[in-house]
Amino acid sequence: MIIMVSKWPAIKQYQQRRILVSFNKNDHSKELKIKEILVGNKLLRKLALEYGAKKAALIYSLWIGGSIFVVLNHMRVMNSPIKPYL
16 A cells, blocks of 8 residues: 555556557547447547547436436336236
């Protein structure tokens, strides 16, 4: 724990450099594919460039939360018996 706290500035700088390298490696002007929207962070990166970090985080969390809600709702509906009066 003491070593981690003492090395925190170096670790933070290393992580920032690594994130910037991966961010600059991709071409963000190209259109996103369906696979890139559903899996990975390219959607979040493109949203951050377009709307800023706070709005991108909100949009991305709503996207993920909505997707989880839809999947869980479908699981609940498929698990329930069919009711003729509905």
